[in-house]
Amino acid sequence: MKKINILSASLAILVFASLNVSAQIKLSDIFKKVTEKQGTNTAATGTPSTFEIGQGIKEALQIGVSAGADRLSLKDGFLGNLAVKILMPPEAQKVERTLRGIGLNKLCDNVIVSLNRAAEDAATEAKPIFISAIKQMTLTDATNILLGNKDAATEYFKRVTTSQLMQKFSPIVTTSLNKVNATKYYSDLTTQYNRLPLVKPVNTNLTEYVTQKAIDGLFVEVAKEELKIRGNLSSRSTTLLQKVFGYADKKKI
Template sequence: MKRFAKLMLIGAMTLPAMAQAQEWGRLLDRGQEVLEQRRGSAATEAPATAAPPPAGVSDRQLSLGLKEALAVGTERAVATLAQPNGFLGDSRVKIEPPGMLGSAVGTLRRVGFQSQVDAFELSMNRAAEQAIGQATPVVLNAIESMTLEDVQRIYQGGDTAATEYFKGQTFTELQQLLRPHIERSMQQTGTTAAWQALTDAATASLPMLAGYTPDLADHVTESALDGLFLLLAEEERKIRRDPLARSTELLQQVFGL
């Protein structure tokens, strides 16, 4: 729309008076084309709604196929995050410093505390990478516990319907399960020590950090789970949309070739 307005303004300022009427008409036509193109683009990008299961697929096959798809997606997402730099190397899931410290990271880097910030971020993300594998059994158990009604509703849902279902079903349980593992990993990676070194060094420059004591284990745990469900949603979307992601015969039967 801004482009359309700019075109009209340029036309008004630069064209001879006798030609302006024709040019206004062309500009209006062009503006309409731009709007229609944007509407068409928005429609193309809208999430796809799943079609009914292919002909001949039984309820049992549908249930097994969807559960297999979700198990495959879970294992892929966890494997991605559990590798070195699985969190740290991906800006979508990288665990940033908590609360007001997160808001001050740019300032701290500029005033000479880059190494302390980097050490703290590294320790948090390494802790998450070490612990995230503990989430797999919980999600797989939730997958196996799905009823046929759950399966049918999820299959017919949006591109991330299953991920949203599992996040609602398992997030609290995963928090409780993962936190002790995160705490142990944080001890191994030196998160608390890195936090102390950063705040001790930076308090003089940012007095607001004095006495700021967030629950680092909660922050890392919740951030790790947010990253897990983000990647699980991505894997689910791939299986629904991309034939190449359907890596078994059963997935191909249920979701199509």
């Protein structure tokens, strides 16, 4: 009898323990699923803190400006992009038409290609300048960009980087124009034109012209990336970006 009682007690303990473990496992699973669901719902929603806004804007802009600058610094980054392709300076477009009219197409093409190659060289130096501007951005700047116009970030970059870009790009463009023979080609082109009777001589500061056009092209690409992040949900590649720009979407409704 004693043995039977001991055996019964042991079985009871084992059954209870088994049930208890099973209950713990089930409760644990339920808790885990609820926690994960809550985490998923809240991580990318709600009102972001000022710090999160700052970090989110900086993350988004770093992705955008890096992509834009990288594209333009590739071969044909300017030449193959109709939105930023550098054409003849305005005062030289009549020259181009005249020279093409007398069969000097190759000379004109050489000038255009070389101008764009110079801009592509200069674009390689843009990213560090933009990244520096992002790092120096205040929380107020970040909030104004997030809740501002669709080009608020681009306008911010224009305001704080244009002077630095001009200083950095100018010597690079000068070197590149010489390297790709742009100066020579353009000199040949204007010389040919200026020899024609009754024409007004044309003179252009190529370095200044190409530098400005290169910077304009950069801002075109930055604006494109800014619109993508603001309007394309799939471009919000992290939880932080989803939360910050989701909040901005709600504020603008």
